[in-house]
Amino acid sequence: MLTFIAILFLLAILMAFRMPIAFAMGLAGFVGLAAQLGMRPALSVLERVFFDTSSSFILVAIPLFILMAELLTAGDVTRRAIIACQSWIGHVKGGLAMATVAASVILAALVGSSTASTAAMAASAFPEMRNHNYSDRLAAAVVSVGGTLAVVVPPSIVLVVYGVLTETSIGKLFIAGIIPGLLTALGLALVIKVIAHTTDQAPKGAPFVLKTAVVQSRHVLPMALLIVAVIGAIYGGIASPSEAAALGVMGSLIIVLFQRSLSFGAFNRSVSGAIRATVMIVTIVACSAIFANYLAFTRITQNLLEFVATTDLSPTTIMAIMVLVLLIMGMFMDQLAILSLAMPLAFPIAMALDYNPVWFGIVVTKTVEIGLLTPPLGLNAYVAAAQTGVPLKTIFRGILPFLGMEIIVLLLLLCFPQITLFLPEFMTR
Amino acid sequence: ETLRLGDFQSTSHIVSVEGTAKWMAAVEEATGGEISFEHFPSQQAAKSAAQLDAVNNGILDAALLGAIYHAESLPLNSVVGLPGFYGSAVQGTKALQTMLEEGPLRDEFLAAGVTPIFGFVLPPYQVLAKKRLGMPADWDALDVRTSGSTQAMTARALGAVGISIPGPEVYTAIERGRLDAVLFPLASVPGYKLNEVVSHISTNGSFGGYSFVMVLGNSVFDGLSDDVKAEMIRLGGETATHVAQAQDASVSDLIVEWQAEGIDTYEFTDAELDTIRDALTAVNTDWAERINNDQAAEILETYRKLTSE
Amino acid sequence: MNVLDKLLSKLEDTLHLGGCLALVAVAVLINGDILLRLFFNEPVQIQFELTELYLMPALATLSLSRVFRDGGHLALDFGPETLPGVFGKVVALGRLLLPAVFFAAVTYMSGKFALKAFTNNEVEYGVLDWPLGWAYAVVPLGCGVLVLRLIHDAFVVRADHT
Numbered sequence: 001m002l003t004f005i006a007i008l009f010l011l012a013i014l015m016a017f018r019m020p021i022a023f024a025m026g027l028a029g030f031v032g033l034a035a036q037l038g039m040r041p042a043l044s045v046l047e048r049v050f051f052d053t054s055s056s057f058i059l060v061a062i063p064l065f066i067l068m069a070e071l072l073t074a075g076d077v078t079r080r081a082i083i084a085c086q087s088w089i090g091h092v093k094g095g096l097a098m099a100t101v102a103a104s105v106i107l108a109a110l111v112g113s114s115t116a117s118t119a120a121m122a123a124s125a126f127p128e129m130r131n132h133n134y135s136d137r138l139a140a141a142v143v144s145v146g147g148t149l150a151v152v153v154p155p156s157i158v159l160v161v162y163g164v165l166t167e168t169s170i171g172k173l174f175i176a177g178i179i180p181g182l183l184t185a186l187g188l189a190l191v192i193k194v195i196a197h198t199t200d201q202a203p204k205g206a207p208f209v210l211k212t213a214v215v216q217s218r219h220v221l222p223m224a225l226l227i228v229a230v231i232g233a234i235y236g237g238i239a240s241p242s243e244a245a246a247l248g249v250m251g252s253l254i255i256v257l258f259q260r261s262l263s264f265g266a267f268n269r270s271v272s273g274a275i276r277a278t279v280m281i282v283t284i285v286a287c288s289a290i291f292a293n294y295l296a297f298t299r300i301t302q303n304l305l306e307f308v309a310t311t312d313l314s315p316t317t318i319m320a321i322m323v324l325v326l327l328i329m330g331m332f333m334d335q336l337a338i339l340s341l342a343m344p345l346a347f348p349i350a351m352a353l354d355y356n357p358v359w360f361g362i363v364v365t366k367t368v369e370i371g372l373l374t375p376p377l378g379l380n381a382y383v384a385a386a387q388t389g390v391p392l393k394t395i396f397r398g399i400l401p402f403l404g405m406e407i408i409v410l411l412l413l414l415c416f417p418q419i420t421l422f423l424p425e426f427m428t429r
Numbered sequence: 430e431t432l433r434l435g436d437f438q439s440t441s442h443i444v445s446v447e448g449t450a451k452w453m454a455a456v457e458e459a460t461g462g463e464i465s466f467e468h469f470p471s472q473q474a475a476k477s478a479a480q481l482d483a484v485n486n487g488i489l490d491a492a493l494l495g496a497i498y499h500a501e502s503l504p505l506n507s508v509v510g511l512p513g514f515y516g517s518a519v520q521g522t523k524a525l526q527t528m529l530e531e532g533p534l535r536d537e538f539l540a541a542g543v544t545p546i547f548g549f550v551l552p553p554y555q556v557l558a559k560k561r562l563g564m565p566a567d568w569d570a571l572d573v574r575t576s577g578s579t580q581a582m583t584a585r586a587l588g589a590v591g592i593s594i595p596g597p598e599v600y601t602a603i604e605r606g607r608l609d610a611v612l613f614p615l616a617s618v619p620g621y622k623l624n625e626v627v628s629h630i631s632t633n634g635s636f637g638g639y640s641f642v643m644v645l646g647n648s649v650f651d652g653l654s655d656d657v658k659a660e661m662i663r664l665g666g667e668t669a670t671h672v673a674q675a676q677d678a679s680v681s682d683l684i685v686e687w688q689a690e691g692i693d694t695y696e697f698t699d700a701e702l703d704t705i706r707d708a709l710t711a712v713n714t715d716w717a718e719r720i721n722n723d724q725a726a727e728i729l730e731t732y733r734k735l736t737s738e
Numbered sequence: 739m740n741v742l743d744k745l746l747s748k749l750e751d752t753l754h755l756g757g758c759l760a761l762v763a764v765a766v767l768i769n770g771d772i773l774l775r776l777f778f779n780e781p782v783q784i785q786f787e788l789t790e791l792y793l794m795p796a797l798a799t800l801s802l803s804r805v806f807r808d809g810g811h812l813a814l815d816f817g818p819e820t821l822p823g824v825f826g827k828v829v830a831l832g833r834l835l836l837p838a839v840f841f842a843a844v845t846y847m848s849g850k851f852a853l854k855a856f857t858n859n860e861v862e863y864g865v866l867d868w869p870l871g872w873a874y875a876v877v878p879l880g881c882g883v884l885v886l887r888l889i890h891d892a893f894v895v896r897a898d899h900t
């Protein structure tokens with residue numbers, strides 16, 4: 001236990017002295033493993049952790065969706081589409097940020113990975129908000145938080161992994177995610193409205209002119225076609241969700257070539273930008289895998305959850321403790337690592353207390369998603385920072401009010417299971 | 430002594446409940462606590478393909494290996510992946526246990542730095558689809574999800590196309606029609622909820638196998654007392670039989686369940702079985718050529734004999 | 739010093755180009771697979787294994803150092819950027835040298851791992867017999883250049899300042 005605290009302290013120190021997060025986690029995890037198992041085993045973990053982490057077909061969606069967004073942005077397609085939206089709702093304070101949330105919901109129906117979605121929105125929606133004099137703080141926060149919708153709204157990698165680990169119906173989980181996803185989006189819009197009305201972070205745009213709005217709307221067409229095509233490819237059985245990301249790249253390339261709005265140099269910059277974000281993300285995932293490996297060998301989570309299971313606390317208290325543990329794990333670990341570490345213990349406890357497995361899945365997903373928004377390991381905020389150049393400090397500050405709303409939504413889901421269960425029960429009746 | 434045991438399966442899987450966990454508990458009890466285990470399920474200690482390395486590097490003392498993940502170090506053991514051999518988990522497990530007692534399969538483990546304690550198999554892979562697949566003509570040009578080269582070859586031998594799709598995406602891929610069929614062990618179907626998206630499941634096919642082998646690092650095993658070694662192996666044998674029976678029983682239950690859900694669970698006719706078996710002999714030849722090991726033919730022969738009993 | 743700097747940058751840019759090409763290859767392969775499958779019922783069989791074994795590791799690790807050079811590996815920015823005095827110098831140096839040690843260990847271990855795969859002719863049995871050495875080799879390559887970059891920045895850049 002003392003070693004564990006020392007390792008956490010080491011991690012905190014390294015991060016406080018501005019060592020790159022990935023490097024700090026890798027180092028702290030490595031030192032932890034060496035202390036726990038000895039030097040030779042710790043070294044041997046390094047043999048293949050980078051290969052094992054990156055050699056995954058599921059991950060291709062990340063560079064591909066980022067590339068798609070980069071291409072659309074480089075080819076001016078996103079800007080025009082957003083101007084079109086702006087012409088309809090720009091006169092509302094914070095309208096553009098709300099449009100970004102709406103776009104995140106649509107993107108979420110395409111993407112199953114929160115980081116990929118954040119990167120795509122950061123590359124496309126953020127520059128527009130900046131152009132329209134939104135504060136960096138709000139704009140970057142909106143894309144970070146909007147990204148989390150991707151794993152609640154189906155398809156979702158997190159829900160599938162939960163389903164497989166716990167043998168819960170993936171179909172039901174997918175349906176169950178829809179209302180909580182929309183509820184989250186609604187909550188985010190509400191926060192934007194409040195911020196827009198109480199601060200000057202979200203200025204009002206030009207007044208509404210019907211004719212301009214109608215004329216501008218034609219610029220939405222290419223994006224709309226692309227989205228229909230990619231979603232169509234998934235739902236029409238032409239491509240799996242990961243493969244669909246590649247279709248998105250081809251579609252956006254066709255659009256920008258058709259509009260003659262992409263130079264070779266801009267194409268190069270897009271690919272380079274996508275690589276840059278991917279390398280950053282995969283390095284963090286690989287290094288946090290080393291840390292997660294250390295965490296697994298300490299058996300801290302196991303002991304904690306086993307302890308919870310043996311106490312005679314009330315079911316509500318136990319559920320609260322479990323959610324809290326998941327939230328804390330979210331501060332240090334990747335979502336999928338949390339699921340594989342915690343579900344084998346947390347799920348049986350939840351079932352023993354007679355909670356619904358589908359509901360629990362949505363609660364767990366929502367909880368680990370919140371971890372993507374909190375320091376020290378807040379992957380969505382990192383992706384947004386890398387893509388936009390806004391300092392992390394600013395982004396985390398901007399996320400704060402949204403985090404409050406995320407917690408409120410989580411509490412609503414916890415207190416009213418019907419929000420989650422209504423749709424799957426209705427549809428399977 | 431506490432042994433760190435790595436496992437890539439989750440603790441809720443039948444293989445874990447009726448196999449790994451049961452064996453660990455039995456060993457702990459039989460040795461009066463002299464041996465205890467720290468279990469690291471769900472790839473917590475090492476990824477599936479890294480479990481063998483982890484034992485050799487001292488990260489783990491023991492591991493439940495999926496032989497298929499280690500075809501490079503354990504090429505002969507990949508024989509269990511071939512189609513057309515065992516018909517039930519009990520039959521396949523019996524054959525595997527015999528081959529692990531002595532002979533090339535056992536020697537291969539020892540040479541790889543680990544001692545096999547016991548091994549068992551999943552019930553044979555079946556085909557799940559949205560229509561009934563029988564004669565090779567039904568399979569023509571279908572997109573069939575397979576995992577690994579042997580299964581891909583199996584699909585090709587039947588005229589279909591072997592498609593690799595990550596496990597978590599199989600559900601969506603079948604539901605949306607990206608895949609026409611999937612070769613899958615029936616015991617794992619509930620885990621991936623594939624019964625929600627297919628309408629026909631074969632029950633007496635043999636589209637390949639899958640073996641698990643519990644191993645201890647050679648130096649760890651050699652350091653144990655003879656009593657403990659003997660107990661581990663004896664209990665391992667019992668566990669292997671038990672987990673095989675449990676899986677076969679569970680598959681029978683699942684079939685009844687699926688029938689109640691309106692799924693067509695069907696048996697191939699003898700004519701279909703013969704035709705399929707003939708088509709699949711090409712897979713064995715291909716396997717022997719690929720692993721290019723002079724004991725390949727011998728192992729095939731032994732395995733054929735043991736699974737015909 | 740300048741030559742060293744140029745050489746290192748050139749090396750990084752070359753590896754980065756490799757990473758970029760890997761990404762383009764992924765996009766082309768998957769689309770080719772989808773289109774050929776859709777119109778000619780003839781998929782690109784090698785697509786999945788090529789992507790998973792070679793292209794993904796390459797595009798994720800080859801540019802490690804170039805991304806570091808561009809400031810792409812994020813750090814928390816809550817504290818002050820530079821600290822005064824000797825302590826500040828130690829921190830600035832440690833920030834580069836500790837990761838250098840860590841990645842040197844990764845380079846050495848993953849390099850040994852790749853080398854073993856080469857000497858044993860290890861293959862992954864798939865649509866083709868994929869040689870694993872080449873799949874593993876991108877990791878020590880990317881990490882190794884990052885080590886050079888970290889050491890370079892620790893000593894050369896600092897030497898320039900003082």
Ligand code: NA
Pocket residue numbers: 107108109110111112113149150151152153154155156
């Ligand atoms: Na989604």
Ligand code: NA
Pocket residue numbers: 330331332370371372373374375376377378379
């Ligand atoms: Na976090």
